Amino acid sequence: MKRISCLFSSILIIALTHGQSVQEFPSWKEILDNYNMDGTILVYDQKEDKLLGYNPARWDSGYLPASTFKIVNSLVGLETGVVDTTFVFKWNGQKRRFPQWEQDLNLREAFQTSCLPCYQEVARKIGALRMNHFLDTLHYGHMDVHPENIDLFWLEGNSRITPDEQLDFIKRLYNEELPLSLPTMKTIKNIMIQEETPEYRLSGKTGWSIRNGNNYGWFVGVLETMEGVYFMVVQIEPKDQQQVQDFAIARKAIAMEVFREMGVISE
Numbered sequence: 001m002k003r004i005s006c007l008f009s010s011i012l013i014i015a016l017t018h019g020q021s022v023q024e025f026p027s028w029k030e031i032l033d034n035y036n037m038d039g040t041i042l043v044y045d046q047k048e049d050k051l052l053g054y055n056p057a058r059w060d061s062g063y064l065p066a067s068t069f070k071i072v073n074s075l076v077g078l079e080t081g082v083v084d085t086t087f088v089f090k091w092n093g094q095k096r097r098f099p100q101w102e103q104d105l106n107l108r109e110a111f112q113t114s115c116l117p118c119y120q121e122v123a124r125k126i127g128a129l130r131m132n133h134f135l136d137t138l139h140y141g142h143m144d145v146h147p148e149n150i151d152l153f154w155l156e157g158n159s160r161i162t163p164d165e166q167l168d169f170i171k172r173l174y175n176e177e178l179p180l181s182l183p184t185m186k187t188i189k190n191i192m193i194q195e196e197t198p199e200y201r202l203s204g205k206t207g208w209s210i211r212n213g214n215n216y217g218w219f220v221g222v223l224e225t226m227e228g229v230y231f232m233v234v235q236i237e238p239k240d241q242q243q244v245q246d247f248a249i250a251r252k253a254i255a256m257e258v259f260r261e262m263g264v265i266s267e
Helices: 028-034 066-080 107-112 116-138 163-174 182-191 247-262
Strands: 011-014 021-024 037-045 050-054 193-196 200-211 214-225 229-238
Touching (some): 028 037, 066 107, 066 182, 163 229, 182 193, 214 247
Parallel strands (some): 021 050
Antiparallel strands (some): 011 021, 037 050
């Protein structure tokens, strides 16, 4: 099924990190254009040890991690004992932004519905001191964490992570190379699963932040097939910041379009 080399005319450039050569696909711009988005795409083919991408100018530019930080928040929450696999976030009955948040949620459900109040609770229980310790240990971007912003630092302020750093982190998590316990990493890898078909398994997390009135979005994930494992980072923004009605679905949809164009999953 894999047909990367014959689908595109590509050029080789030098990656902005680790000195690894990168196969760049300018044609992936068409996928972004179809969703009226600007942005960047990074894919790492683990079996072939190949880095593929579009728009390298953004690979080392920092952005708020938004809800992709729920991956780290979950890991640290488990590792510190703040939550466990049986933990239930109790709804206090107050109105929330989305109806799916207005119920009691276990850890998997809170992650899959991207429940902000749930993860703000986790961050407050972890606290700024322990959070900073784990962020340093995990080498996760450049987060600006202190007691006053402990439940918002991934959504606003000076915290930043680059697409390349996101890719590196998701690779280390998948390969269980983080300085955390194996049960913690295995639990979060399981919670991250979004789709399972006879052809593939897709795991990951989306994110959406608004900074100075501009919308930015992420999809960070892993695609597993019979032929290999592919790590993906999509970082996008609407070309027209007044038209965001399709922004939520575009983040993951663009990732899946790229995988189809690569030929690693079928139409």
